[in-house]
Amino acid sequence: MTTRKKLLTLIVEAAIERQIAEELGRAGVTGFTVVEARGAGHRGQRRGDWDQNRNLRIETICDEAVATELAERLLDRWGENYAVVLWLQDVEVLRSSKFGSSG
Amino acid sequence: MRVAIDWVFHLGTWNLDVLSNLLDPAVLCFLLGLTAGLTRADLALPRALYETLSVYLLLAIGLKGGVELARAAPQTILLPLTGTLVLALAIPLVAFFILRKIGRFGKPDSAAIAAHYGSVSAVTFAIVLEYLRQSGRYFEDYTAVLLVVLEIPAIGVGILLARAGGSGKSIDWKHISRELFLGKSVFLLLGGLVIGAIARPEAMETISPLFFGLFKGGLALFLLEMGLLASRRLAEVKKVGLFLVAFGLIMPMISATMGIAVALLVGLSPGGTTVLATLAASASYIAAPAAMRIAVPEANPALYLTAALGITFPFNVTLGIPLYDWASRFAHQLGG
Numbered sequence: 493m494t495t496r497k498k499l500l501t502l503i504v505e506a507a508i509e510r511q512i513a514e515e516l517g518r519a520g521v522t523g524f525t526v527v528e529a530r531g532a533g534h535r536g537q538r539r540g541d542w543d544q545n546r547n548l549r550i551e552t553i554c555d556e557a558v559a560t561e562l563a564e565r566l567l568d569r570w571g572e573n574y575a576v577v578l579w580l581q582d583v584e585v586l587r588s589s590k591f592g593s594s595g
Numbered sequence: 596m597r598v599a600i601d602w603v604f605h606l607g608t609w610n611l612d613v614l615s616n617l618l619d620p621a622v623l624c625f626l627l628g629l630t631a632g633l634t635r636a637d638l639a640l641p642r643a644l645y646e647t648l649s650v651y652l653l654l655a656i657g658l659k660g661g662v663e664l665a666r667a668a669p670q671t672i673l674l675p676l677t678g679t680l681v682l683a684l685a686i687p688l689v690a691f692f693i694l695r696k697i698g699r700f701g702k703p704d705s706a707a708i709a710a711h712y713g714s715v716s717a718v719t720f721a722i723v724l725e726y727l728r729q730s731g732r733y734f735e736d737y738t739a740v741l742l743v744v745l746e747i748p749a750i751g752v753g754i755l756l757a758r759a760g761g762s763g764k765s766i767d768w769k770h771i772s773r774e775l776f777l778g779k780s781v782f783l784l785l786g787g788l789v790i791g792a793i794a795r796p797e798a799m800e801t802i803s804p805l806f807f808g809l810f811k812g813g814l815a816l817f818l819l820e821m822g823l824l825a826s827r828r829l830a831e832v833k834k835v836g837l838f839l840v841a842f843g844l845i846m847p848m849i850s851a852t853m854g855i856a857v858a859l860l861v862g863l864s865p866g867g868t869t870v871l872a873t874l875a876a877s878a879s880y881i882a883a884p885a886a887m888r889i890a891v892p893e894a895n896p897a898l899y900l901t902a903a904l905g906i907t908f909p910f911n912v913t914l915g916i917p918l919y920d921w922a923s924r925f926a927h928q929l930g931g
Contacts, residue, residue, distance in 0.1 A: 505888075507885065507888040507889065508888075508889070510770065510773075511770060511889075536831075536897065539827070540642060541639065541640075541642055541645065541823075541824065541827075542642065542645055542824055543881070543884070543885065544880075544884045544885070544888070544896065544900060546642075572892075572893075573892035573893050574892060
């Protein structure tokens with residue numbers, strides 16, 4: 493009934509939202525969700541109170557191969573100079589065709 | 596001797612101007628926000644309000660500028676426009692040189708900070724116009740055009756300075772130009788200018804209560820929020836070091852002096868000179884941070900945000916504008 497997929501979660505500064513969305517598109521994910529986030533980390537506090545201080549939480553579900561390659565590419569391109577935290581999780585999805593082709 | 600006497604006399608008038616500027620309700624609102632932030636008072640305005648107010652203010656500044664622009668004779672604009680362009684290119688170069696040679700900052704940080712000081716703050720512009728209007732002073736009809744002209748070129752200079760002779764990394768012009776030309780500040784200012792200039796005057800009357808009548812109130816509310824934001828940047832001052840604090844106070848005076856020189860050369864009125872000096876002295880905190888974050892990712896945002904928003908903006912709003920006005924009038928008195 494359910495299929496195993498990967499959930500990729502990113503916490504990134506809002507400055508690069510458009511570029512991240514384009515990267516997700518190029519990787520071929522079928523969709524993603526963005527929510528506003530607040531918090532603190534290596535690059536200080538992000539209160540989300542004005543443009544230069546906003547954080548986002550971006551999530552997408554896709555096949556494992558796509559997810560790991562995407563995670564590497566995102567870290568490679570943005571990890572050094574931008575606030576980026578990301579992780580992968582196993583998830584069980586219904587209607588697996590919504591999240592990419594295989595399996 | 597005569598000059599010395601004039602100077603002492605003028606210094607006295609500056610003190611008075613500072614006091615009357617500090618007792619302006621909008622400036623007091625800024626100080627209230629600053630106090631709230633520094634004392635950790637339970638005051639936080641929703642980001643949606645900040646966004647709404649910044650859209651309102653930018654559009655209102657553009658509209659008002661457009662209405663005034665429609666009255667200006669086109670041939671009178673050309674020379675001030677050229678002078679302002681020179682200013683937009685010269686200020687970031689001077690700032691970059693100071694940061695790099697005296698401050699010993701790295702190239703990306705120097706370039707990014709320089710771009711902020713070359714670019715302008717529309718809110719500081721609005722405050723200086725209110726300052727002049729309140730005392731019934733004359734200034735040229737086309738000052739809003741000078742604001743728009745100053746916004747972008749310095750950011751371009753900053754990007755080129757950061758990349759000059761260095762890393763082979765290609766510049767992401769696609770996203771950068773989007774931030775520059777389609778960013779909300781330039782887009783709304785230009786859009787407002789066009790609407791204000793071409794709209795039927797009698798129809799403009801119908802929106803003037805909101806955009807012109809309530810403007811100062813909106814500005815006061817926005818300044819309350821700016822005080823809060825500035826106080827949070829002030830908390831970072833310890834991390835950025837004493838040099839940048841000094842730079843945040845001295846650079847605006849250098850830029851204002853350059854602004855006054857250009858204003859005299861292109862023949863602006865004393866009021867217009869004050870406006871151009873303030874524009875030159877102001878540092879961007881909307882367009883420049885957004886563009887530099889994308890264009891020069893290795894520059895540390897804490898440095899340019901703290902300098903522009905935590906130090907220079909509060910200085911300009913409280914002491915700077917009366918000071919630049921004093922210097923402009925003094926320069927005109929010397930010249931005339």
